[in-house]
Amino acid sequence: MSDRAPSLTFRSASDETPLTRWSLIALSFGAMGLLVFAPLLAVFAEALAKGWWAAVASLGNRDALSAIRLTLTIAAISVPLNAAFGIAAAWFITKFDFRGKAFLITLIDLPFSVSPVVAGLCIVLMFGTNSFIGGWLVAHGYPIVFALPGIVLATMFVTFPFVARELIPVMIEQGRAKEEVALTLGASGWRTFRTVTLPNIRWALLYGVLLCNARAMGEFGAVAVVSGKIRGQTATMPITIEMQYQEYLSVAAFSLAAVLALLALVTLLLKTALEIRHADQLAATHRH
């Protein structure tokens, strides 16, 4: 019947042979190490090439501090706004049927397919001094381009899809029945959202927000166009890193890069910590 010797270990049909298993594991770890871990390690090594003192000193200068402050400010403004817009868009798309729905979903994906540089140029065209809106705003003392609002707009454009994209599949899978039940039980629309919708999407929301945050802090192309790269004023962390690198200030550039990488790692660790802390709850809600 079978040419294999009878064995006491039970195999299931989806199991692979040890050889396949181990080569797959080795391949994933190898690729991860070579493409992700090693470069990250190299950044830290390069930052510390001239010792801790040089690295810390390079971060202490005014431009670097201003860049860190600016990047954190941009993330603090654009991430909550995009979370709110993302929830609204996902809610609208999944809970209602309307004409042009497919078009709207495509539109949400647009920032993923448009080059960030093009996005930056669009904002310059829309809000630059030579445009109608931009001219009016500058005349009234609110410049958009080469200032914080422009950078926030560019960042929001680029990071817009993250939250909505995470939420839409989850909300489609969950359907409308739970919200409808809450309404029949007398809950208002807002209460339904707060007590039924939000708890069911919170992990997807968290994940979307973290991705959005990572991208918001790291965005280069669009911001490079709209910011004007004014040192100490509109130069974000990625922009400052690039400028320092071009000027052969490699310790400064890599130290700031290391900080940027650390910020991303912190958000990732935060997510993992939350997952571990709520593991039982996750298991309870994801079974069946």
Place this chain on the structure above:
Amino acid sequence: MHIEIDEISKLFGSTAALHPVSLAIPSGALVALLGPSGSGKTTLLRILGGLEFPTSGRVRFDGQDATGMTVQDRRAGFVFQSYALFRHMTVFDNIAYGLNARKRATRPTRPEIARRVTKLLDLIQLPDIGARYPSQLSGGQRQRVALARALAIEPRMLLLDEPFGALDAKVRRELRQGLRDIHDTTGLTTVFVTHDQEEAMELADLVVVMSMGKIEQIGKPQDIRARPATPFVRDFISA
């Protein structure tokens, strides 16, 4: 509560889910809306519950016009086919949801809510499951919890969409009797949707046979069996 459906129609885009239908449901009746999928029975149920609004026609509760009444104001206990339990809440919190959602002035006190939930858990004969999560329950238990949650709001009517659709035959029979008992104790006007003619005939006082958005026949189970009004009804109940 006495329900009157007066020439209700419903269009979804250009397709008619319901051609004008009329139906009077006497207070305290247990009514089955019976028909194949696409017959408009669920749409009619959702219109009664305020989850859809009719394109034309009127709905009256106890003689009062309720066509435009909001879903919250209707106080219809609605049980979904999928049960739609809140899986992030315990069974207790699921059942208490409607009471907690009330405005402060009419919301019962905490001990009062606990007392009512305990009473409902007794009614569905699952007294000890308050602390569990829906994922830890069997299909039949989930269905009963959904029923208790609907009953908690002291509804004016009970509306059930394929309440036993997802259960195996044995549990189905038990729960059928359970629903009958609950209906008889509460005296609530109850409307349930089913495609299972045996279920409709066995459980309901009044059966409404529907097809293609129209009502084919309204009658007591034995009358429909004895005198099917149309060829469709004859075919459907002999299937």
